[in-house]
Amino acid sequence: MLHEAIGSSRVAEKRHIIHFKTRSAYTRFMAAFEEAGELFPVKSVIRPMKIIHAICCTMKSGFPPLQHPSIRLIEEDIPIRVHAARIRHPQQPVLLRQAGNSIPWGVKQIKAPEAWKETRGSRIRIGVVDTGIDYSHPDLRGRISRGINLLNRSLLPTDDNGHGTHISGTIAASNRSSGILGVAPLAMIHPVKAFDNNGTAYVSDIVMGIDWCVHNRMHIINMSFGMKNRSKSLHDAVRNAHKLGIVIVASSGNEGKQSSIDYPARFSQVISVGATAPNRKIASFSNKGRSIDIYAPGDKIKSTWLQHKYMELSGTSMATSHISGVIALMLTIRPELTPGDIKSLLQKTSNPVTGLKSRSGIRAGEVDAMRALRHLGT
Template structure:
């Protein structure tokens, strides 16, 4: 597996530049036995002999060369759900959409726990903002999704299938279960979020690092495409606005704001609009003078994209590099810590510093016996005996960090449904809004305190407590905004 690169902005380089690098290696380095299987925007996946791999690895234009490895789903047990429980779930899940905070009765324990806050009430009530993740696109890189499952109400769609000769559906159930926790209408957290299936694992729940990278590459392309679409819509809306129709474009010459040249999508967008429609950009040394920043709402061209990955394998630098780049573009990641009861930093994607890595907790706020741990674990979330959707319109109870990560994914979508956040901003917000209530009953074995100074993070004397993801503070802010509007 090859990561070809000309620097940190490799994904941004021109197609002809990348093609020339690739063609040069193909023509001058590859032997007859070497071949490329798949290409990405700044790399490729191939079958290469050791000599070729070493030559490419030493090329100054290449960031890294890595051998492909197997990855597997991070769930460990499942059981069918009695029909009467499913029937009760459907019956009790009716809400008054006029309310700003909605309450679901008889909800699964996992989603109930995250809205309870510091103490679990065991009342099976799930409270959530009425925005419910609306407008957020969640890509699930997994075994696929049964998109016509009743839980998804037309909000799930097929993205891409990276498993050769497999149907465009979930043959395993794992991906559908994760999707249900994230956005199921009865078993899920963000009940209005969009779900997109990225099938990178086979029927047995097994895949390769290379397939995960291709899945992330697909998300990056879709995210970039949506930026272009939203930019065009915003551009047209701006040009048709009252401000433009009632004023002469020459007004911009009188109201200019200096903007330093950079590589941001926002700046390039503003620059293109000025050049195309007003011809008023002037270059002054290292600055452009423009005024559209005063008038345009840049937030309108920022897609809200979240990736959920409940899969794991040995640590991969290529995976870390790819996630780092995707988050730089504004894509949010929630990943499973793994079920090896070991240091999560040894496994990918859990080792990524820019993804929210999630460990599993139980109904009694204990760390699940199987969950990975360590400094790479950012949050804990319910991951033991989790009820959610399954293939064939069914339901299952499943345990694993595979179930914990979707809880955080769903929470991320809830937050993004209320506000716009960069990946770093949302990461920090979820950490601040968490509650240090998860206890480690196996501290002597896992040596948590040696590698994770939780007392410094949470300013608590009880260093046996770890952070549980929670929406309680979000609900408080939503209610506060409602009261402020009423008072006005």
């Protein structure tokens, strides 16, 4: 059935995710698939997604829906984008040369430098599911560990967009002498390249990125991207990672909406992040309201960029990386904290923000690294 549905033509095809009802059904299919080599001369036409007992493949448009006792559901594999940050200086990336500029305003705002007396995030592994990372950037030297390129597994997850490098710098840059410092300058970044040079991926790429993070025992997964449509596949992957104690942090979106945020931030298993500007004011572009769990600086954030440069970007993506850094600091001191513990602690120790309407319900605040650590008994 699948062989006929996939076909040989590349015209008018769509990617789909096929979920099996049980783990054993998935395992049986994969074993049969391996034996059916003559039907599938190119093995890459089917991508296994073990974490959700599913496969991803491209099927001919208009082909009748596959019906089989082992199949639970079939979902279209839809595109997803990094939360498009607005480049303030697209022609001239901001090149920092003086040590006096080494701590960006957002890192100072959340009181990370005061927290460094207690912890700098050592031994915490953070999977950054994004566009990859610039391995040659001096501020990230010693902070990059093993990752994966889901677009081409034979290549390193090298960043050809810039977004992933920017996120990684805010989390863990550690060049005090001539560059910048991130929130957790001793944490380890594991780059998971799921997005292409345009900042676009498919849900299946994200699911496989989460799968990699689970199998490689990440403590935190940073997801600075989003989409409007709910995906059962993405929710299953998030739920499974959450059950295993991995903290998942995601950006809420940049449409300035009062009552709606993007997926995966909207899932209850995720810590959803909104962006603030200076003076703890919610950034005009940030989604806001009761769906936000925590806010962090996201306006005009300077961080690492391609070719040893620095860029100033704005977006809830940038806010999310601040939160991942603070969680790394917390986990160094209390590694037994659950994702639920961390979410409630971040909220309990946050500082009030301005820019929310009173009818929006519970007011999430801006993260405060020092207050969070004090609450842990340090």
